[in-house]
Amino acid sequence: MSKIEVYEPALCCNTGVCGPDVDQALVSFSADLDWLRGQGGDITRFNMASEPLAFAGNDTVRSFLEVAGSQGLPLILVDGVTTLTGRYPTRDEITLWSRTPAVSPAAKSMTLLDTGKDSCSGPGCC
């Protein structure tokens, strides 16, 4: 089973209800994450506002921020490999990733930056 890490922009609340507009993607993702955990999946989300150290302490995430900035978030790593950026994953995607066998250390060193992000990103847009 693989480990999924979701690095999110700075948010006040998980669902973004405190923001000027409520992002459906964020609401749905919060529910999907709860669901996957209920299934025993290993998924963790990091909010840049409350845990910036998790961002600074991970080379992949820090480099991503330097190139794309927080507007490129969220960034999703599966076993340390950049798998998705610029939008939240669907329930199908996290289910699939969660079930894949853990990625080998050799593959991890070939982390790629996925820059083909969705045109709509960040809270308040969608």
Place this chain on the structure above:
Amino acid sequence: MDTPAFLTDAPRCVFFTGKGGVGKTSVACASAIALARGGARVLLVSTDPASNIGHVFDTTIGASVTAIPAVTGLSALEIDPHQVAAAYRERIIGPVRGLLPAAEIDTITEQLSGSCTTEIASFNEFTALLDPAATHLAEFDHIVFDTAPTGHTIRLLQLPGAWTEYLQGSGDASCLGPLSGLDAQRETYAAAVRTLTDPKLTRLVLVARAQDAALREVARTYDELADIGVTAGHLIINAVLSQSDTDALAVAITRRENAAIASMPRSLAELPCDRIPLKSVEMVGVTALSALFDSSTTLSEVSDAGDAHIEPAPLSALIDELALDGHGLIMCMGKGGVGKTTIAAAIATALATRGHEVHLSTTDPAAHLADTLGEGPATMRLSRIDPVEATEQYRQRILRSRGADLDAQGRAALAEDLRSPCTEEVAVFQAFSRLVHESRRRFVVVDTAPTGHTLLLLDATGAYHREISRNLGADGGFTTPLMRLQDPAHTKILIVTAPESTPIVESVELCADLERAAITPWAWVLNNSLAAAHPTNALLRARAATEVAHIEAVASRYSSRYAIVAMASTEPTGADRLALLSGEVAVSPAD
């Protein structure tokens, strides 16, 4: 000294809560003195950012337990929520400064400047004080708090079965950001909740004035806390004018106070209640505080009060300036209970009477104002935003639209997030944005305004949209509601306050909030001034004299453009009375 009912058989923890300016700190200090004089060892804890308990006791207190030399058995502690929140922000941001890009550090700081952070950071501080097992507090028989936690904070700590998930350091704690990663404190939180909900350990004392708004506010706090199991409540009605006098103002104030008490919310009316008479002096020093619970004030105490001399500064002078623009947004901002609605209504009525087209929008749930103003000038339109209703509609709309495809667990999580204190800010702001747009064509006068936190969120959105339109090559011409609020030619912000120390301190904080969003207030209005009403009653004259220094401080330090509005002897509703209040028509002061 008489022992009031709320201190009889006091449990270990006694919380005093209420709206700013009702005298909560004075009552808490006086209670701590009374308990200590009764032979108990007492710790007095303030979480009021405007805390002046150090000044009251002539001792520097601060963030560690400090003995008060003037009162045997009494110690004190001051927790400043803003300092606590700043320290919390620094704990998070400090380690990554220099590691993350500067723009990201700014974003994080902005997100951590909201009311959630402040609320929870200070709650964090005093949960530690509520743990009966805290050995460093074992010496104290009573802990007296001069503010109570809100229902929202406690409810988050009580989410059933959610401890593990919320506190296992994943950063997954919605609105609990400051608590994430603090699994070790889990037992402290559990103990705090047990202490708060046990009437043998905790008593909640609601402090209000004999005013509708103050009574409604404590009723709401009480209902919220009752929902989560804090039920041991007492009510104090502070600074009641109990004078038999022929002074027209004194008679009128007594009549207004009696009416407010008679119509208080039912949940309050059922509580044991103490009334504390208005005193002639400000509650500073052990001597004054020791006499707070005495049921009478002797006239010798107040007989030598001179007349308070203040320069007149009528509201009509400000209205003259406002009228020059012909249109625009006029916002009356200030903490609850200072009379924002009345001032907004007076300004709107005056502008409409002068022939301008005016839209007055109020958040005052008291519909009688709307009824009276309905007969006002024909060029004035009235609308009402009920924050509770707007918030509920917003919650239901979000649950219906965004929560439509969620399972039961997902909907429950979303519903909980929607109970965040930020939600009301957002809901009111949405209603408010429509008014901003309208003010391009006529005068729009509003008695409420979004907080700094909401403005910052909006600014972030505005900046994002501007960038998008730039990238897409749109032809500029982009104006967000925030940009209109920042434009002094379009928006005039009036800070409404009472000429008393706590409301003024709170207004200064409000200005700092606005500055963060690059909004500068236009003028201050000092409302309900006794000095400006020239009372003949000795007690009221003595109170009037205490206003002089506060008025001078506002004029010299905070705003050279200000108005002073006299305490009205009659309920200031209706076009005629509002015109008297603003000085649009001349009257004898105590009429």
